[in-house]
Amino acid sequence: xxxxxxxxxxxxxxxxxxxSFLGGLAIGLLVALxxxxxxxxxxxxxxxxxxxxxxxxxxxxxxxxxxxIPIATGWQFPFPKYFPGCLALSLVAGAYMAETIRxxxxxxxxxxxxxxxxxxxxxxxxxxxxxxxxxxxxxxPPLTNELVLLFKDTSLLAxxxxxxxxxxxxxxxxDFANARSNSSALVAGGIAYLVITLPLIRxxxxxxxxxxGAR
Amino acid sequence: MISITGLRxxxxxxxxxxxxxxxxxxxxxxxxxxxxxxxxxxxLRCINRLEEPTAGRVVVDGVExxxxxxxxxxxxxxxxxxxxxxxxxxxKTALGNVTLALRTVxxxxxxxxxxxxxxxxxxxxxxxxxxxxxxxxxxGQQQRVAIARALAMEPKVMLxxxxxxxxxxxxxxxxxxxxxxxxxxxMTMVVVTHEMxxxxxxxxxxxxxxxxxxxxxxxxxxxxxxxxxxRTRSFLAKVL
Ligand SMILES: Nc1ncnc2c1ncn2[C@@H]1O[C@H](COP(=O)(O)OP(=O)(O)O)[C@@H](O)[C@H]1O
Ligand SMILES: [Mg+2]
Numbered sequence: 001x002x003x004x005x006x007x008x009x010x011x012x013x014x015x016x017x018x019x020s021f022l023g024g025l026a027i028g029l030l031v032a033l034x035x036x037x038x039x040x041x042x043x044x045x046x047x048x049x050x051x052x053x054x055x056x057x058x059x060x061x062x063x064x065x066x067x068x069i070p071i072a073t074g075w076q077f078p079f080p081k082y083f084p085g086c087l088a089l090s091l092v093a094g095a096y097m098a099e100t101i102r103x104x105x106x107x108x109x110x111x112x113x114x115x116x117x118x119x120x121x122x123x124x125x126x127x128x129x130x131x132x133x134x135x136x137x138x139x140x141p142p143l144t145n146e147l148v149l150l151f152k153d154t155s156l157l158a159x160x161x162x163x164x165x166x167x168x169x170x171x172x173x174x175d176f177a178n179a180r181s182n183s184s185a186l187v188a189g190g191i192a193y194l195v196i197t198l199p200l201i202r203x204x205x206x207x208x209x210x211x212x213g214a215r
Numbered sequence: 216m217i218s219i220t221g222l223r224x225x226x227x228x229x230x231x232x233x234x235x236x237x238x239x240x241x242x243x244x245x246x247x248x249x250x251x252x253x254x255x256x257x258x259l260r261c262i263n264r265l266e267e268p269t270a271g272r273v274v275v276d277g278v279e280x281x282x283x284x285x286x287x288x289x290x291x292x293x294x295x296x297x298x299x300x301x302x303x304x305x306x307k308t309a310l311g312n313v314t315l316a317l318r319t320v321x322x323x324x325x326x327x328x329x330x331x332x333x334x335x336x337x338x339x340x341x342x343x344x345x346x347x348x349x350x351x352x353x354x355g356q357q358q359r360v361a362i363a364r365a366l367a368m369e370p371k372v373m374l375x376x377x378x379x380x381x382x383x384x385x386x387x388x389x390x391x392x393x394x395x396x397x398x399x400x401x402m403t404m405v406v407v408t409h410e411m412x413x414x415x416x417x418x419x420x421x422x423x424x425x426x427x428x429x430x431x432x433x434x435x436x437x438x439x440x441x442x443x444x445x446r447t448r449s450f451l452a453k454v455l
Binding site for chain 2: 109114121
């Protein structure tokens with residue numbers, strides 16, 4: 001049991017976490033920039049997006065993407081083993097990260113953008129070369145924290161993970177426990193999560209105290 | 216070089232600039248003085264449109280800054296601005312601060328940008344600190360790097376907004392020294408300042424602002440020595 005828990009379950013959990021984190025970052029950055037825009041036509045869709053996805057239970061979003069869309073449209077996702085799960089988690093993570101990224105950008109003194117603009121830098125250049133690198137430093141602790149949450153939330157994909165070789169840790173452990181009437185797989189699954197989350201949680205605490213010290 | 220007519224600026228229903236007319240000739244140094252809150256910063260920030268004027272015209276070097284369809288990024292390269300809080304980029308070295316816009320705005324390659332950057336740091340006496348990050352520099356050194364950063368774009372006009380107000384008294388001199396040198400080299404400058412000594416010695420003209428209006432202007436000796444307006448007299452009595 002243990003080898004497959006690692007080679008299938010843990011591997012898939014990491015794959016889901018990795019792609020959803022990247023997807024969440026991309027969506028979060030886009031939505032954050034839209035929310036900071038001067039144009040209302042960009043601000044309000046971004047606000048609706050974040051409110052909606054933070055207001056809905058993540059599990060419902062996952063079920064909606066994984067089952068609702070294919071049922072309603074008859075359309076099948078490409079890469080069905082990973083894509084629907086990654087998409088759903090990216091959207092949820094993106095909504096939370098958008099707020100983190102926005103707070104990071106707003107944490108950079110206004111004078112930085114003004115100095116860059118006064119030198120003739122266009123807004124996107126000033127954002128990318130001056131503001132975002134500084135905002136990113138402020139964002140590292142909360143983003144690491146969101147990585148931990150996302151890592152754990154991949155377990156919600158247990159409702160989807162029915163394809164061969166596509167089970168993440170929770171689904172794998174649950175099926176194993178069901179099949180053998182033996183709950184030790186669940187304990188092993190729990191340990192697999194903790195091996196990753198506990199060091200990350202310590203890291204976040206350290207990062208947070210360091211950012212505080214730097215102020 | 217700079218021509219401002221009928222400039223107004225409101226924040227909400229608070230009118231901060233109430234119709235400013237001001238001409239600055241090429242190579243002229245104009246010092247703007249006045250009580251805090253009188254609109255001096257807002258005036259400077261309207262010149263390069265960091266603030267959007269509510270009404271009026273600003274023309275710099277023949278380009279109507281307030282005109283429709285103006286390429287703001289382009290006209291801003293012709294105006295350098297120096298801020299009270301320096302606003303150096305903390306994640307860049309002194310040299311990196313100076314070269315960032317050379318590379319991203321003027322499209323210089325890094326060799327050419329570094330060469331001009333070092334030359335500009337030399338001008339402000341900061342060549343020895345090219346590789347230092349702002350956090351390792353004193354306020355006076357930071358402000359001199361900020362001046363070099365603005366000068367590197369070869370602006371036609373320099374705008375100084377209380378460039379020495381955030382400095383410890385012993386560091387004011389080095390920054391004023393750089394500004395004086397610039398003035399002597401013929402740079403067109405608009406200098407918002409509380410340094411009356413600098414205004415008296417370096418300015419070609421002093422402008423006194425109060426409550427969003429230019430109350431009085433003239434040569435430094437006349438304006439600072441024998442002001443006509445009561446408001447100017449009472450302000451000077453407080454600061455001199
Ligand atoms: N962004 C802003 N929003 C609202 N009010 C502002 C803003 N900037 C400046 N003001 C107000 O405009 C007035 C003039 O400010 P300012 O131009 O900074 O004066 P000064 O530089 O002469 O001290 C002040 O009353 C200030 O509170
Ligand atoms: Mg001011």
